[in-house]
Amino acid sequence: RFGYFGRHKPEVVHLMFCNVSGCLTEGRIFLSLSGEEMVSINTRDTAGLRMLKEEGVEVILLVSRLDPVAQSMADKLAQRTGCQVLQVGAEPQEDLNALVEQKKLSWKDVAYMGNDQPDVKCLNLAGLSAVPGDAPVVASNAAKYTCHSKGGSGAVREFCEYILLQKKKAKSQVQQDRIDRHHF
Amino acid sequence: RFGYFGRHKPEVVHLMFCNVSGCLTEGRIFLSLSGEEMVSINTRDTAGLRMLKEEGVEVILLVSRLDPVAQSMADKLAQRTGCQVLQVGAEPQEDLNALVEQKKLSWKDVAYMGNDQPDVKCLNLAGLSAVPGDAPVVASNAAKYTCHSKGGSGAVREFCEYILLQKKKAKSQVQQDRIDRHHF
Amino acid sequence: RFGYFGRHKPEVVHLMFCNVSGCLTEGRIFLSLSGEEMVSINTRDTAGLRMLKEEGVEVILLVSRLDPVAQSMADKLAQRTGCQVLQVGAEPQEDLNALVEQKKLSWKDVAYMGNDQPDVKCLNLAGLSAVPGDAPVVASNAAKYTCHSKGGSGAVREFCEYILLQKKKAKSQVQQDRIDRHHF
Amino acid sequence: RFGYFGRHKPEVVHLMFCNVSGCLTEGRIFLSLSGEEMVSINTRDTAGLRMLKEEGVEVILLVSRLDPVAQSMADKLAQRTGCQVLQVGAEPQEDLNALVEQKKLSWKDVAYMGNDQPDVKCLNLAGLSAVPGDAPVVASNAAKYTCHSKGGSGAVREFCEYILLQKKKAKSQVQQDRIDRHHF
Numbered sequence: 001r002f003g004y005f006g007r008h009k010p011e012v013v014h015l016m017f018c019n020v021s022g023c024l025t026e027g028r029i030f031l032s033l034s035g036e037e038m039v040s041i042n043t044r045d046t047a048g049l050r051m052l053k054e055e056g057v058e059v060i061l062l063v064s065r066l067d068p069v070a071q072s073m074a075d076k077l078a079q080r081t082g083c084q085v086l087q088v089g090a091e092p093q094e095d096l097n098a099l100v101e102q103k104k105l106s107w108k109d110v111a112y113m114g115n116d117q118p119d120v121k122c123l124n125l126a127g128l129s130a131v132p133g134d135a136p137v138v139a140s141n142a143a144k145y146t147c148h149s150k151g152g153s154g155a156v157r158e159f160c161e162y163i164l165l166q167k168k169k170a171k172s173q174v175q176q177d178r179i180d181r182h183h184f
Numbered sequence: 185r186f187g188y189f190g191r192h193k194p195e196v197v198h199l200m201f202c203n204v205s206g207c208l209t210e211g212r213i214f215l216s217l218s219g220e221e222m223v224s225i226n227t228r229d230t231a232g233l234r235m236l237k238e239e240g241v242e243v244i245l246l247v248s249r250l251d252p253v254a255q256s257m258a259d260k261l262a263q264r265t266g267c268q269v270l271q272v273g274a275e276p277q278e279d280l281n282a283l284v285e286q287k288k289l290s291w292k293d294v295a296y297m298g299n300d301q302p303d304v305k306c307l308n309l310a311g312l313s314a315v316p317g318d319a320p321v322v323a324s325n326a327a328k329y330t331c332h333s334k335g336g337s338g339a340v341r342e343f344c345e346y347i348l349l350q351k352k353k354a355k356s357q358v359q360q361d362r363i364d365r366h367h368f
Numbered sequence: 369r370f371g372y373f374g375r376h377k378p379e380v381v382h383l384m385f386c387n388v389s390g391c392l393t394e395g396r397i398f399l400s401l402s403g404e405e406m407v408s409i410n411t412r413d414t415a416g417l418r419m420l421k422e423e424g425v426e427v428i429l430l431v432s433r434l435d436p437v438a439q440s441m442a443d444k445l446a447q448r449t450g451c452q453v454l455q456v457g458a459e460p461q462e463d464l465n466a467l468v469e470q471k472k473l474s475w476k477d478v479a480y481m482g483n484d485q486p487d488v489k490c491l492n493l494a495g496l497s498a499v500p501g502d503a504p505v506v507a508s509n510a511a512k513y514t515c516h517s518k519g520g521s522g523a524v525r526e527f528c529e530y531i532l533l534q535k536k537k538a539k540s541q542v543q544q545d546r547i548d549r550h551h552f
Numbered sequence: 553r554f555g556y557f558g559r560h561k562p563e564v565v566h567l568m569f570c571n572v573s574g575c576l577t578e579g580r581i582f583l584s585l586s587g588e589e590m591v592s593i594n595t596r597d598t599a600g601l602r603m604l605k606e607e608g609v610e611v612i613l614l615v616s617r618l619d620p621v622a623q624s625m626a627d628k629l630a631q632r633t634g635c636q637v638l639q640v641g642a643e644p645q646e647d648l649n650a651l652v653e654q655k656k657l658s659w660k661d662v663a664y665m666g667n668d669q670p671d672v673k674c675l676n677l678a679g680l681s682a683v684p685g686d687a688p689v690v691a692s693n694a695a696k697y698t699c700h701s702k703g704g705s706g707a708v709r710e711f712c713e714y715i716l717l718q719k720k721k722a723k724s725q726v727q728q729d730r731i732d733r734h735h736f
Binding site for chain 1: 578580667
């Protein structure tokens with residue numbers, strides 16, 4: 001079930017979109033008697049996002065307008081990860097199309113990490129796309145890469161390292177295509 | 185251990201009862217020094233409940249009168265899932281019988297998800313019934329479907345998808361019975 | 369590694385001691401910036417303790433004097449499980465000896481669940497004894513039963529069900545000894 | 553992937569450095585709506601640290617200056633584990649070199665537990681070094697020992713027991729080298 005199934009890999013990813021709920025978090029929300037709500041993120045994942053930014057990849061975190069917790073955590077997440085946090089609606093693609101164009105990129109220069117039904121269109125569009133290992137089938141069928149790690153437990157880190165590996169390969173100018181075909 | 189063992193499947197489920205503690209949550213209660221109490225739910229599961237409602241299945245969440253945490257979370261859960269939350273006693277069946285009749289349904293039109301001893305009667309009665317993968321044997325023996333996922337980690341979602349699949353099959357009018365008998 | 373390794377089983381257990389930290393909880397303590405501390409327990413386990421009490425087995429929960437969190441949670445745990453909570457020192461056996469005598473029992477009528485070095489003596493003494501599946505080797509070597517479930521995730525429940533099964537077997541007066549020898 | 557791969561083992565470790573984030577904790581940070589932040593530690597691990605100290609090994613916990621949570625938890629961690637807590641920068645080795653010299657030790661008398669990129673130099677330098685079982689490849693490649701347990705779930709305990717075993721072997725003066733070579 002795991003691994004990369006696409007044929008056309010982008011040489012260099014310039015922009016990564018990453019869903020917060022279920023990718024950066026486990027998708028778990030803690031509810032308390034007193035009305036407090038909590039989510040958890042992993043330092044391994046935030047370290048991965050930092051590695052991407054150091055290599056010049058812009059990272060934008062996506063929170064759903066339908067998810068009040070993630071939304072109110074936006075500032076906190078932005079501060080802790082150093083990434084821009086963007087609110088998207090039920091169809092993230094509609095919100096992101098304009099942004100991709102505005103940055104003079106096409107979807108095939110974009111990496112996308114999502115974990116459920118609403119992400120399907122973007123997972124299909126993006127040049128590189130991934131879901132955590134515990135994502136529902138509807139999402140993992142659309143993604144080009146299925147992480148071994150689960151959401152909130154290293155899936156984001158795994159995808160970041162995969163993107164960095166692709167960048168390194170592109171830089172080293174090896175005849176990667178041929179090698180890949182023989183070895184896999 | 186996993187899978188569906190019943191012979192008579194309802195064509196269409198109109199109503200689903202779902203135990204909160206151990207199905208929608210992990211069954212874990214966080215206790216703090218200051219008296220705060222917390223439970224956790226998963227967005228994957230709440231997304232599953234939303235999918236059911238969009239297909240016209242009514243979902244009623246059950247909290248036990250014996251469980252003070254779940255009880256005081258009722259409003260919060262109702263708000264977050266958009267489902268009605270109902271308090272039941274030590275024998276949920278007694279509370280639910282009237283409700284099923286009042287809705288002019290019989291138990292075989294009902295889907296039930298539970299996870300322990302008190303749910304056994306309802307798991308037996310309901311047309312479709314399931315327990316999370318980590319439920320005690322006493323409950324999983326009574327259920328018609330044992331989820332691969334654990335409580336609070338996608339079991340509710342898995343059962344929701346199973347119910348939707350059954351609805352789709354019923355709609356497409358294939359001679360499902362015959363196919364099933366040959367393939368399983 | 370799992371299963372029962374003793375030869376002499378008590379016919380009926382009258383008293384069960386159960387360590388809170390690592391058996392009823394995962395052994396995990398949540399620390400917050402503001403000074404709050406949290407532990408988590410599982411309703412599956414507390415349901416198991418209730419089952420034991422209904423069958424006439426007294427359950428006493430043990431918290432260590434060295435563990436300030438568990439200690440301050442004593443009231444809350446007593447209230448939620450309906451069990452007496454007792455503080456023990458670095459050598460639980462010293463605190464419990466008097467109690468066992470006072471109840472006119474011997475250690476072989478006692479069930480003990482522990483999870484680390486300080487519990488070793490009691491695990492050896494008790495007629496029935498168990499550790500969660502994730503206990504350190506030093507403890508699991510001393511226990512007569514190693515649970516499949518981990519601490520805080522059903523280990524207590526599993527041991528409770530095992531004790532109840534033993535009680536049922538003793539009641540039904542079958543020539544259990546002979547059967548056991550042939551089947552295992 | 554698990555086990556010890558080095559050839560030169562120190563006879564006795566006098567000092568252990570242990571990263572807090574990802575080793576003593578799971579690397580998970582809980583963020584709440586109200587601004588509260590939480591991490592979790594395991595009593596199994598803190599018991600392991602206590603065992604080391606009883607055998608005369610000094611333990612110093614490391615928190616990153618880049619990680620505001622761990623930093624503000626320093627006092628709480630020091631109090632709960634009885635260990636000194638030290639703040640280190642992006643390159644822990646720079647902060648620790650002086651300390652190792654000041655204690656008239658060399659790096660080969662030191663045990664180091666880390667879990668990510670910034671720990672790589674120290675993992676290479678230390679006489680004994682380990683990472684939790686869920687550490688990124690970049691760290692586990694540098695470590696001499698990869699724990700079976702994950703961070704926050706017994707990895708620290710496992711490493712502590714390994715260190716104590718080495719100490720015992722060194723004391724018992726067996727011709728360990730020869731035995732090892734034949735048996736592994």
